[in-house]
Amino acid sequence: xxxxxxxxxxxxxxxxxxxxxxxxxxxxxxxxxxxxxxxxxxxxxxxxxxxxxxxxxxxxxxxxxxxxxxxxxxxxxxxxxxxxxxxxxxxxxxxxxxxxxxxxxxxxxxxxxxxxxxxxxxxxx
Numbered sequence: 001x002x003x004x005x006x007x008x009x010x011x012x013x014x015x016x017x018x019x020x021x022x023x024x025x026x027x028x029x030x031x032x033x034x035x036x037x038x039x040x041x042x043x044x045x046x047x048x049x050x051x052x053x054x055x056x057x058x059x060x061x062x063x064x065x066x067x068x069x070x071x072x073x074x075x076x077x078x079x080x081x082x083x084x085x086x087x088x089x090x091x092x093x094x095x096x097x098x099x100x101x102x103x104x105x106x107x108x109x110x111x112x113x114x115x116x117x118x119x120x121x122x123x124x125x
Contacts, residue, residue: 050096
C-alpha cells in the first residue's frame, strides 16, 4: 500500500481515439500501477465532482450553463481542444473536484490525481 492516495475515475477516459489529447493514458496508468503491484485498489480514491459554486470561481455563470446544457455555439465548441460531450463536462467536473480535494488535503498527506489539466478545455470564450 502506498503512503498516499491516488485519485482516479474511469470516466477520465473520454475514448477520443487517435487524438493529440489521448485521454486513455489515465486508464493505462491506472492499470499499469495495479498490474505492476505499485499500487493496490485501496490506494485509489474516486473523486467527487466539483460543485458548480466552485467552478464559478474561474468560469462565468453563462458559460457553465452552456457547458452543462449543451448549448455552446459552434465557435465555442471549435475553440475547445477536445470534442464537446456531456461526458467531457462530467470528466472536467470530476477532475476539478479531485483538484479541490487535493488542495484541502495538502497539509495532511501527499496525494495525486490521475487526470490532466482540464482548465484549457473549459476556458471561457
